[in-house]
Amino acid sequence: KRLILIGPPGSGKGTQSPIIKDEHCLCHLATGDMLRAAVSAKTPLGIKAKEAMDKGELVSDDLVVGIIDEAMKKPSCKKGFILDGFPRTVAQAQKLDEMLERRGVKIDKVLDFAIDDAVLEERISGRWIHPASGRSYHTKFAPPRVPGVDDVTGEPLIQRKDDTAAVLKSRLESFHRQTQPVINYYSKKGIVATLHAEKPLTDVTDEVRKVLS
Ligand code: AP5
Numbered sequence: 743k744r745l746i747l748i749g750p751p752g753s754g755k756g757t758q759s760p761i762i763k764d765e766h767c768l769c770h771l772a773t774g775d776m777l778r779a780a781v782s783a784k785t786p787l788g789i790k791a792k793e794a795m796d797k798g799e800l801v802s803d804d805l806v807v808g809i810i811d812e813a814m815k816k817p818s819c820k821k822g823f824i825l826d827g828f829p830r831t832v833a834q835a836q837k838l839d840e841m842l843e844r845r846g847v848k849i850d851k852v853l854d855f856a857i858d859d860a861v862l863e864e865r866i867s868g869r870w871i872h873p874a875s876g877r878s879y880h881t882k883f884a885p886p887r888v889p890g891v892d893d894v895t896g897e898p899l900i901q902r903k904d905d906t907a908a909v910l911k912s913r914l915e916s917f918h919r920q921t922q923p924v925i926n927y928y929s930k931k932g933i934v935a936t937l938h939a940e941k942p943l944t945d946v947t948d949e950v951r952k953v954l955s
């Protein structure tokens with residue numbers, strides 16, 4: 743399967759991705775995770791992306807299109823993939839169409855994580871992540887077994903630099919202005935499934951399973 747996950751910050755894309763990935767043997771391509779890894783490794787890509795990310799703005803289309811095109815070459819992505827956080831602008835969606843056409847493949851479903859803005863601050867302010875794997879936890883909704891420690895590796899969890907109320911405001915603004923039109927772009931193709939992303943985590947997983955079965 744080839745899937746796209748679209749939703750505002752904190753809507754649950756990164757939480758549901760590992761579950762879908764394991765159940766359908768897909769690769770998980772999250773542009774946010776890849777960019778954060780580049781920023782912490784101070785690569786040329788990371789240096790270019792950091793300023794926009796810290797402000798909660800989108801990085802340039804060219805940068806993310808390049809990393810996705812490169813990442814899709816991985817053998818593990820041949821069977822299918824989950825795009826988490828990409829495409830986020832109509833220009834990115836058009837570039838993706840070109841990339842897929844070259845490869846002779848198509849997107850099967852776009853999962854639209856629909857949720858009210860008002861609940862997102864609590865979601866992101868309680869989030870703790872394991873940067874190496876992209877796994878996320880929540881102090882209230884999905885606590886790790888040991889506070890501050892990743893369940894799988896035992897390594898420390900960290901909070902994201904952009905998970906503040908002020909930066910969330912600008913991330914939401916980018917979402918509504920630049921990414922909402924992408925949902926419309928795929929609606930016209932008839933492949934969007936809208937989820938009730940404000941429901942508890944396991945309910946959202948059930949909805950995802952229903953859509954993909
Ligand atoms: P990115 O990393 O993609 O951030 P985002 O889109 O803002 O999304 P989040 O990761 O915040 O939300 P999520 O939906 O994954 O939430 P999660 O599942 O963790 O991008 C970061 C930045 O990189 C962008 O701002 C931009 O600068 C740049 N960038 C990335 N892609 C780009 C692109 N294509 N073009 C240009 N720039 C790009 O859940 C959140 C919390 O809630 C967790 O703690 C979780 O445990 C909890 N939770 C999840 N589901 C539930 C539930 N159902 N009930 C209760 N709690 C829940």
Ligand code: ZN
Pocket residue numbers: 755756757772774
């Ligand atoms: Zn995420």
